[in-house]
Amino acid sequence: MPKPSAKTSLEAPRRWFLVVPPGLEHVALAELKEVAGVEGEQKPGGVSFRTGLLAGASLVDRLRVPTRLLLEIGHGPVHTYDELAIWVRKLPLAPFLHATAPLEVHATCDNSRLRFHEIAERKVTAAAAEAIKGPRVPEWEQRYSLTQRLQLRIEEDQATLSIDAGGELLHRRGWRTSVGEAPMRENLAAALLQMAGWDGQEALVDPFCGSGTILIEAGLLASGRSSFTRTDFACREWPALVRQKWSRPAAKAGVPTLCGSDRNPAALTAARDNAERAGVAVRWSRLDVREVEAPASTGLLLSNPPYGERLEQAEPAYRGLGELMRGAFAGWRLLILTPEPRLARMVHPAIRCLTTFSNGGLKVGAWALGD
Ligand SMILES: C[S@@+](CC[C@H](N)C(=O)[O-])C[C@H]1O[C@@H](n2cnc3c(N)ncnc32)[C@H](O)[C@@H]1O
Secondary structure, three states, rough: OOOOOOOOOOOEEEEEEEEOOOOHHHHHHHHHHHOOOOOOOEOOOOEEEEEEHHHHEEEOOOOOOOOOOEEEEEEEEEHHHHHHHHHHHHHOOOOOOOOOOOOOEEEEEEEEOOOOOHHHHHHHHHHHHHOOOOOOHHHHHHHOOOOEEEEEEEHHHOEEEEOOOOOOOOOOOOOOOOOOOOOOHHHHHHHHHHHHHHHHOOOEEEEOOOOOOOHHHHHHHHHOOOOOOOOOHHHOOOOOOOOOOOOOOOOOOOOOOOEEEEEEEHHHHHHHHHHHHOOOOOOEOOOOOOHHOOOOOOOOEOOOOOOOOOOHHHHHHHHHHHHHHHHOOOOEEEEEEEEEEEHHHHHHHOOEEEEEEEEEOOEEEEEEEEE
């Protein structure tokens, strides 16, 4: 295993970047401030901030909204592919990469003399391998399961090389191995809970719960636990950090009322399995939206109703939701995620769009009723 350089400081401030679904940068910025007490800077598609190596890496399982956490390794001008290779060979990569695990490189080139990302990727892969070449390592020390990922961005002839602290995408929490139809990404569920200002005590209902994503994220948030059950983050294997001990926040006492329902029994089986893996207690019921009862006089109804089907199939779901909000849930707040403004307005004429953002390339809106 390569040894970290004696000069690798764990405390010296470094530049980090949170990759966030475009449109949710403000939510990630607020979360960073609340969780880490760090002031970030909002950029298109993410949040940039400065903190030490150890402090930054420890955020990987404490933040819930980002898709990726990147550490900047170097930034500088590049005009030719050879110049790029020479620059990469000189960067301090040994504290972050194992020569004995596969390396993925992803590049983007915008408005620059270097126009072909595939060539840039090949150059960086070869130069990085050269930079971390060490003595031959025995077979049993090789780590084929580790995801090492470098990200190169070339813009206006300026290159930024970053390493992905998570390795895998961070919406993959580890507990959602069963899914229903059109499951919501876990980090979007966390962003919606934060957007709704949910305090972890208010009753929460999802009448289109599918695989249970919103309620399970809510249960983990309310108990102060990490959203992750997996611990295989790339940064925990970085040579500079491999000897660190990582702690997990202890669960807080007090459980809010969490109720999930869906008319599809297979979705409920998936939701139950996922909740069990995450260790979150939810009351699950098989119900059509029109049959759902309010478990308290006030609370938050947060959901991701069906869409993308033929409209005549989705419409009854939104009309049913409207009946709930005028009936049993009249004192409740509502937040729904849908790409269809026309369907959202079917719920209630006073519904308003809080924000729109990109969900895997699809423009969706978060629509709210109540304060
Ligand atoms: C977009 S999916 C929800 C996905 C969920 N947020 C997740 O992460 O898995 C919509 C869900 O609504 C359910 N559904 C559709 N019409 C319904 C109705 N009238 N009553 C109750 N559930 C309904 C579907 O079975 C589906 O699971």
